[in-house]
Amino acid sequence: MRLEHPANGGPGSDAEPPPPDSRRSFIRAGSVTVMTAAALGAAGAAATPAAPRSPVEEARRAGRPAPLTPACDGHETPAAVEGPLFKPHSPERTDLRTPGTRGVRLELTGTVYDTACRAIPGALIEFWQCDQNGDYDTTGFSLRGHQFSTGRGAFTLRTIVPRDYAGRWGTRAPHIHTRIQAPGGPALITQLYFPDNTLAYGRDFAVLNASDQLINRACTIALTGPAGGAYRGAFDFVVKTAAARGQQR
Protein backbone atom coordinates (compact mmCIF):
# COMPACT_ATOMS: atom_id res chain seq x y z
CA MET A 1 0.00 0.00 0.00
CA ARG A 2 1.37 3.37 -0.94
CA LEU A 3 1.23 5.91 1.80
CA GLU A 4 1.46 9.62 1.79
CA HIS A 5 4.06 11.04 4.09
CA PRO A 6 3.91 14.73 3.41
CA ALA A 7 6.27 15.61 6.24
CA ASN A 8 8.89 13.04 5.47
CA GLY A 9 11.38 11.91 2.95
CA GLY A 10 12.01 15.29 1.42
CA PRO A 11 15.36 16.85 0.76
CA GLY A 12 15.33 18.47 4.14
CA SER A 13 15.00 15.25 6.10
CA ASP A 14 18.69 14.99 6.75
CA ALA A 15 19.15 18.60 7.61
CA GLU A 16 20.18 19.36 11.13
CA PRO A 17 16.95 20.29 12.88
CA PRO A 18 16.70 22.93 15.55
CA PRO A 19 17.46 21.98 19.15
CA PRO A 20 15.11 19.37 20.61
CA ASP A 21 12.60 21.91 21.73
CA SER A 22 9.77 22.70 19.42
CA ARG A 23 7.18 25.33 20.10
CA ARG A 24 4.81 22.52 20.92
CA SER A 25 7.12 20.94 23.49
CA PHE A 26 7.77 24.36 24.98
CA ILE A 27 4.08 24.95 25.35
CA ARG A 28 3.58 21.55 26.89
CA ALA A 29 6.46 21.99 29.31
CA GLY A 30 5.03 25.32 30.29
CA SER A 31 1.61 23.85 30.93
CA VAL A 32 3.09 21.14 33.12
CA THR A 33 4.94 23.74 35.12
CA VAL A 34 1.74 25.73 35.59
CA MET A 35 -0.09 22.62 36.72
CA THR A 36 2.68 21.78 39.17
CA ALA A 37 2.70 25.27 40.59
CA ALA A 38 -1.08 25.22 40.93
CA ALA A 39 -0.98 21.92 42.74
CA LEU A 40 1.66 23.22 45.13
CA GLY A 41 -0.36 26.33 45.75
CA ALA A 42 -3.45 24.35 46.57
CA ALA A 43 -1.50 22.32 49.07
CA GLY A 44 -0.08 25.39 50.68
CA ALA A 45 3.45 24.37 49.81
CA ALA A 46 6.52 26.58 49.66
CA ALA A 47 6.70 29.18 46.94
CA THR A 48 9.45 27.46 44.96
CA PRO A 49 7.85 24.94 42.61
CA ALA A 50 9.70 21.73 41.97
CA ALA A 51 10.85 20.91 38.49
CA PRO A 52 8.18 18.87 36.68
CA ARG A 53 8.83 15.18 36.53
CA SER A 54 7.14 12.41 34.66
CA PRO A 55 5.09 9.78 36.53
CA VAL A 56 7.83 7.32 35.70
CA GLU A 57 10.50 9.58 37.17
CA GLU A 58 8.41 10.16 40.29
CA ALA A 59 7.97 6.43 40.73
CA ARG A 60 11.67 5.78 40.27
CA ARG A 61 12.67 8.38 42.83
CA ALA A 62 10.13 6.95 45.29
CA GLY A 63 11.31 3.41 44.67
CA ARG A 64 7.93 2.36 43.30
CA PRO A 65 7.27 0.32 40.17
CA ALA A 66 6.67 2.35 37.06
CA PRO A 67 3.01 3.33 36.80
CA LEU A 68 0.69 2.20 34.11
CA THR A 69 0.14 4.51 31.18
CA PRO A 70 -1.83 7.48 32.46
CA ALA A 71 -5.37 7.79 31.23
CA CYS A 72 -5.91 10.21 28.39
CA ASP A 73 -5.89 13.77 29.69
CA GLY A 74 -6.50 15.45 26.37
CA HIS A 75 -2.95 16.75 25.99
CA GLU A 76 -1.38 15.91 22.67
CA THR A 77 1.51 13.48 22.86
CA PRO A 78 4.71 15.55 22.76
CA ALA A 79 6.39 15.69 19.38
CA ALA A 80 10.05 14.90 18.76
CA VAL A 81 12.48 15.19 15.90
CA GLU A 82 12.01 12.67 13.12
CA GLY A 83 15.70 11.96 12.68
CA PRO A 84 17.37 11.11 9.39
CA LEU A 85 16.50 7.42 9.14
CA PHE A 86 12.79 7.32 8.38
CA LYS A 87 11.90 5.40 5.23
CA PRO A 88 8.47 5.82 3.64
CA HIS A 89 6.40 2.99 2.22
CA SER A 90 7.14 0.49 4.96
CA PRO A 91 5.17 -2.77 4.96
CA GLU A 92 1.86 -2.96 6.78
CA ARG A 93 2.41 -5.32 9.71
CA THR A 94 2.17 -5.52 13.48
CA ASP A 95 5.31 -7.64 13.92
CA LEU A 96 8.45 -5.77 12.95
CA ARG A 97 10.80 -8.66 13.56
CA THR A 98 12.48 -10.39 10.65
CA PRO A 99 14.41 -13.69 10.67
CA GLY A 100 17.67 -11.99 11.56
CA THR A 101 16.22 -10.06 14.45
CA ARG A 102 17.52 -10.93 17.91
CA GLY A 103 17.15 -9.04 21.09
CA VAL A 104 14.78 -8.64 24.00
CA ARG A 105 11.25 -9.12 22.81
CA LEU A 106 8.67 -6.42 23.39
CA GLU A 107 4.92 -6.38 22.88
CA LEU A 108 3.65 -2.83 22.94
CA THR A 109 -0.06 -2.10 23.11
CA GLY A 110 -2.06 1.08 23.38
CA THR A 111 -4.85 3.25 22.09
CA VAL A 112 -4.86 6.29 19.84
CA TYR A 113 -7.07 9.08 21.19
CA ASP A 114 -8.08 12.50 19.97
CA THR A 115 -7.72 15.52 22.23
CA ALA A 116 -11.26 14.89 23.54
CA CYS A 117 -10.07 11.42 24.64
CA ARG A 118 -12.18 9.67 22.04
CA ALA A 119 -10.58 6.59 20.49
CA ILE A 120 -9.59 7.03 16.86
CA PRO A 121 -10.23 4.07 14.53
CA GLY A 122 -8.11 3.75 11.44
CA ALA A 123 -5.26 5.94 12.61
CA LEU A 124 -2.04 5.34 10.70
CA ILE A 125 0.76 4.34 13.07
CA GLU A 126 4.28 3.99 11.75
CA PHE A 127 7.14 2.56 13.79
CA TRP A 128 10.85 2.41 13.02
CA GLN A 129 13.77 1.60 15.28
CA CYS A 130 17.27 0.18 15.45
CA ASP A 131 18.09 -3.42 16.29
CA GLN A 132 19.88 -5.15 19.15
CA ASN A 133 23.19 -3.77 17.88
CA GLY A 134 22.03 -0.20 17.53
CA ASP A 135 21.78 -0.42 13.74
CA TYR A 136 18.94 0.76 11.53
CA ASP A 137 18.05 -1.21 8.44
CA THR A 138 18.63 1.34 5.70
CA THR A 139 18.43 -1.10 2.81
CA GLY A 140 15.34 -3.06 3.77
CA PHE A 141 12.50 -2.77 6.23
CA SER A 142 13.57 -4.82 9.22
CA LEU A 143 12.11 -3.23 12.35
CA ARG A 144 10.05 -0.89 10.23
CA GLY A 145 6.35 -1.07 9.56
CA HIS A 146 2.99 0.59 9.76
CA GLN A 147 -0.45 -0.42 10.90
CA PHE A 148 -3.88 1.09 11.45
CA SER A 149 -5.64 1.33 14.78
CA THR A 150 -8.64 -0.93 15.27
CA GLY A 151 -12.26 0.13 15.50
CA ARG A 152 -11.57 0.89 19.16
CA GLY A 153 -8.41 2.84 18.41
CA ALA A 154 -6.16 0.06 19.66
CA PHE A 155 -2.84 -1.15 18.32
CA THR A 156 -0.43 -3.96 19.09
CA LEU A 157 3.22 -3.94 18.10
CA ARG A 158 5.56 -6.90 18.35
CA THR A 159 9.19 -5.94 18.19
CA ILE A 160 12.34 -5.87 20.33
CA VAL A 161 13.77 -3.39 22.76
CA PRO A 162 16.16 -1.31 20.65
CA ARG A 163 19.69 -0.61 21.78
CA ASP A 164 21.45 2.70 22.32
CA TYR A 165 23.63 4.07 19.56
CA ALA A 166 25.87 7.00 18.78
CA GLY A 167 24.33 9.49 16.38
CA ARG A 168 24.29 13.13 15.45
CA TRP A 169 22.90 14.00 18.87
CA GLY A 170 25.49 11.98 20.77
CA THR A 171 24.61 8.71 22.46
CA ARG A 172 20.93 8.05 22.07
CA ALA A 173 19.03 6.17 24.73
CA PRO A 174 17.00 3.26 23.35
CA HIS A 175 13.90 4.64 21.64
CA ILE A 176 11.26 3.78 19.07
CA HIS A 177 10.44 6.34 16.42
CA THR A 178 6.73 6.74 15.82
CA ARG A 179 4.52 8.65 13.45
CA ILE A 180 0.78 8.79 14.13
CA GLN A 181 -1.88 10.29 11.93
CA ALA A 182 -5.65 10.26 12.39
CA PRO A 183 -7.55 9.87 9.11
CA GLY A 184 -7.22 13.20 7.38
CA GLY A 185 -5.42 14.72 10.35
CA PRO A 186 -1.95 16.14 10.81
CA ALA A 187 0.95 13.78 11.47
CA LEU A 188 2.51 13.62 14.90
CA ILE A 189 6.12 12.43 14.98
CA THR A 190 7.56 11.40 18.30
CA GLN A 191 9.90 8.94 20.03
CA LEU A 192 9.09 6.44 22.77
CA TYR A 193 11.56 5.68 25.57
CA PHE A 194 12.12 3.00 28.17
CA PRO A 195 12.12 3.18 31.98
CA ASP A 196 15.42 3.53 33.79
CA ASN A 197 15.15 0.01 35.22
CA THR A 198 14.81 -1.71 31.84
CA LEU A 199 17.07 -4.75 31.52
CA ALA A 200 18.50 -5.32 28.06
CA TYR A 201 21.88 -5.88 26.47
CA GLY A 202 23.70 -5.26 29.73
CA ARG A 203 23.15 -1.55 29.34
CA ASP A 204 22.36 0.93 32.09
CA PHE A 205 19.16 2.55 30.88
CA ALA A 206 19.22 5.08 33.70
CA VAL A 207 22.58 6.40 32.53
CA LEU A 208 21.54 6.29 28.88
CA ASN A 209 18.29 8.12 29.56
CA ALA A 210 19.99 10.72 31.71
CA SER A 211 22.53 11.53 29.02
CA ASP A 212 20.14 11.62 26.06
CA GLN A 213 19.76 15.12 24.66
CA LEU A 214 16.37 14.50 23.09
CA ILE A 215 14.59 12.43 25.71
CA ASN A 216 11.13 13.41 26.85
CA ARG A 217 10.15 11.43 29.94
CA ALA A 218 6.49 11.99 29.14
CA CYS A 219 7.03 9.57 26.27
CA THR A 220 8.22 6.70 28.45
CA ILE A 221 6.62 3.33 27.81
CA ALA A 222 5.04 1.68 30.87
CA LEU A 223 6.81 -1.68 31.03
CA THR A 224 6.00 -4.90 32.82
CA GLY A 225 8.44 -7.76 32.93
CA PRO A 226 10.67 -9.12 31.78
CA ALA A 227 8.90 -12.46 31.85
CA GLY A 228 10.16 -15.32 29.77
CA GLY A 229 12.71 -13.01 28.22
CA ALA A 230 10.06 -10.59 26.99
CA TYR A 231 8.63 -7.28 28.06
CA ARG A 232 5.09 -5.99 27.75
CA GLY A 233 4.68 -2.29 27.26
CA ALA A 234 1.83 0.18 27.11
CA PHE A 235 1.59 3.63 25.63
CA ASP A 236 -1.43 5.64 24.54
CA PHE A 237 -1.17 8.38 21.94
CA VAL A 238 -3.20 11.57 21.86
CA VAL A 239 -3.23 13.29 18.49
CA LYS A 240 -5.09 16.08 16.81
CA THR A 241 -7.71 15.27 14.24
CA ALA A 242 -8.66 17.08 11.08
CA ALA A 243 -11.38 18.92 12.99
CA ALA A 244 -8.98 20.07 15.69
CA ARG A 245 -6.50 21.23 13.07
CA GLY A 246 -9.20 23.17 11.29
CA GLN A 247 -10.21 24.97 14.46
CA GLN A 248 -6.73 26.37 14.80
CA ARG A 249 -6.71 28.07 11.46
Ligand SMILES: [Fe+2]
Ligand atom coordinates in the same frame (compact mmCIF):
# COMPACT_ATOMS: atom_id res chain seq x y z
FE1 LIG B 1 16.76 6.84 16.42
